[in-house]
Amino acid sequence: MTLSASEVNALKRAPEVNGVPAVFLERWSPRSFTEGEVSAADLRRVFEAARWTASSVNGQPWRYIVAAKGTPVHAKIVSSLAGFNKEWAPKAPVLILGAALARTAKGEHNPYGMYDLGAASSMLTLAAAELGLATHQMAGFDRDVARRELAIPEEYELGAVIALGYQGEPAALSSEELIKRELAPRERKPLTEWVFSAWGVPANLA
Amino acid sequence: MTLSASEVNALKRAPEVNGVPAVFLERWSPRSFTEGEVSAADLRRVFEAARWTASSVNGQPWRYIVAAKGTPVHAKIVSSLAGFNKEWAPKAPVLILGAALARTAKGEHNPYGMYDLGAASSMLTLAAAELGLATHQMAGFDRDVARRELAIPEEYELGAVIALGYQGEPAALSSEELIKRELAPRERKPLTEWVFSAWGVPANLA
Numbered sequence: 001m002t003l004s005a006s007e008v009n010a011l012k013r014a015p016e017v018n019g020v021p022a023v024f025l026e027r028w029s030p031r032s033f034t035e036g037e038v039s040a041a042d043l044r045r046v047f048e049a050a051r052w053t054a055s056s057v058n059g060q061p062w063r064y065i066v067a068a069k070g071t072p073v074h075a076k077i078v079s080s081l082a083g084f085n086k087e088w089a090p091k092a093p094v095l096i097l098g099a100a101l102a103r104t105a106k107g108e109h110n111p112y113g114m115y116d117l118g119a120a121s122s123m124l125t126l127a128a129a130e131l132g133l134a135t136h137q138m139a140g141f142d143r144d145v146a147r148r149e150l151a152i153p154e155e156y157e158l159g160a161v162i163a164l165g166y167q168g169e170p171a172a173l174s175s176e177e178l179i180k181r182e183l184a185p186r187e188r189k190p191l192t193e194w195v196f197s198a199w200g201v202p203a204n205l206a
Numbered sequence: 207m208t209l210s211a212s213e214v215n216a217l218k219r220a221p222e223v224n225g226v227p228a229v230f231l232e233r234w235s236p237r238s239f240t241e242g243e244v245s246a247a248d249l250r251r252v253f254e255a256a257r258w259t260a261s262s263v264n265g266q267p268w269r270y271i272v273a274a275k276g277t278p279v280h281a282k283i284v285s286s287l288a289g290f291n292k293e294w295a296p297k298a299p300v301l302i303l304g305a306a307l308a309r310t311a312k313g314e315h316n317p318y319g320m321y322d323l324g325a326a327s328s329m330l331t332l333a334a335a336e337l338g339l340a341t342h343q344m345a346g347f348d349r350d351v352a353r354r355e356l357a358i359p360e361e362y363e364l365g366a367v368i369a370l371g372y373q374g375e376p377a378a379l380s381s382e383e384l385i386k387r388e389l390a391p392r393e394r395k396p397l398t399e400w401v402f403s404a405w406g407v408p409a410n411l412a
Contacts, residue, residue: 065405206250
């Protein structure tokens, strides 16, 4: 017998930290989505939240293609998915592909395109969680296929595909391997491994 | 006569969107900081919020060096600042430099390093805003100077310097130009310019 969606949410929840709002600790990336459609109003909300993200020289380099299941664009995004993502992500009611203008005015590569896109997408996922929506970002897709199928201009660098919808029951997933991943505890490095007072020296935050 | 900090906050606030929490709309990036110190407990909170950010294959490539004003590391970060940032950012009680492991196991450049670092940093800024703390991310710094002064290994790509502290009065800034920037309205592109149903075609989110 597997766990229910609410049981797995309890399992996935990060340890409480006084002063950190619950949404930061509760958001996670499920693979099981229900058939429930996402309203246009909720889509607008998550993009309005992302809209006010900070970006380098306020360049707002992020662009998103958003597609509801059953549309040709959704099918095109699905056609680019790789590996395990092909099994579960096509069922998500909404798929979103993020891209960023990643060139400077001189035509050079600009690393802040991806930095700012990652920022906006994380804001989108947090705003979705506030609305009771689940998201799962995927780097596992064929960028050449996505670029060709969706006619994305060369000067835009592709980011992630984001599945968006209502979380489903783990048991509804199509394989034991997917269910196993859905139930695995969330793990993160302790702060001592990545918050430093000097390179490699853990900061004292006690 | 210039505006007070609370007047400028009202001016900067994005238009209300039903269903989008206020913190997404109210967070902005001031340049005026008070002398008020940030507690170690609050620093821990903002990094704990960033800790649970989603990342590509859960790689958590982000690393941060965090430095309080008056320390040698703060001075080293200050020494890397460029342009206008040299005028206001040294007064911030905390400066944070973000970096990301941006190579694959094969040694190739991995664009998700910057993507994930941007995501974690944006979570940090939002969690800070929830605590009443202001942040201002800067791409304007000399990466070679920062890398050398802070001994950051080659395989880590530098992201942004983040000023963190309590927002100060606009009038406390050191020049007319900085005050002018502090009072300028926040501007963002409308969704029609970057949320598409197909490339270049605005999605219908009404």
